[in-house]
Amino acid sequence: MYKIVKKKTINSQVELMVVEAPFTARKCEPGQFIILRVNEDGERIPLTIADYDREAGTVTIIYQVVGYSTKLLSKKQEGDYINDFVGPLGQATELKKHKRVLGIGGGVGAAPLYPQIKKLKSMGVSVDVIIGGRSEEYIILEDEFKEICDNIYFATNDGTKGTKGFVTDVLNDLLEQGNKYDEVIAIGPLIMMKAVVSVTKPLNIPTGVSLNPIMIDGTGMCGGCRVTVGGETKFACVDGPDFDGFLVDFDECMRRQSYYKEEEDHVCKLDGI
């Protein structure tokens, strides 16, 4: 059993939990994820690690309360326990000692971006970040990013914070202003990552993305998380979750992501959550 030592509501849809998980905290690296089960017969929820503290033995997760299992998770409070918390899983992000990197985080995607940017900064890399969301309320981890970034920019759909529009509008502006980046790391909704790649690919700016498909076992056995990258089938849970954005078949990922939407809504209604 894994104790929730801190729980914080970030906005109306997103929550943060700090969980006592010393073995995971000791080994995890940016880019990796955990799979948790709220209770014994619960569904497995894959969540990217948003932060970790090796000394305290804790791992931070940030999740959007969207489906049946995250709603169940959301009912847990500080001091409660999570049944299973398995990790670290997946490959750590290959962070290179570039001169300058641009991170782009959309919505809750800013959470897995954070440890990558933090590590790059500790390696002496100059980092700029664009954080996007539907409105100001959905911009997360602003203070945390401000502490480690050289420059931070915002984009909101309704213009309540930063540029009115999309993260790609800010990206285009930065590139037009002559900013040069050795790499872009984009994490957020598939449609956002696809749009970022449509800007960076013609300019040949290497772009890493993080995929979060449906996962079941998280060990490469079930095939649930298969994605097509460079024409080859890959399993996001063992080969990823980070991939070269130039090679990902985003359209296929988007089709697969919506497969179980109806069933999930149905179960939520049945259980009244």
Ligand code: FES
């Ligand atoms: Fe089963 Fe990746 S979750 S193969």
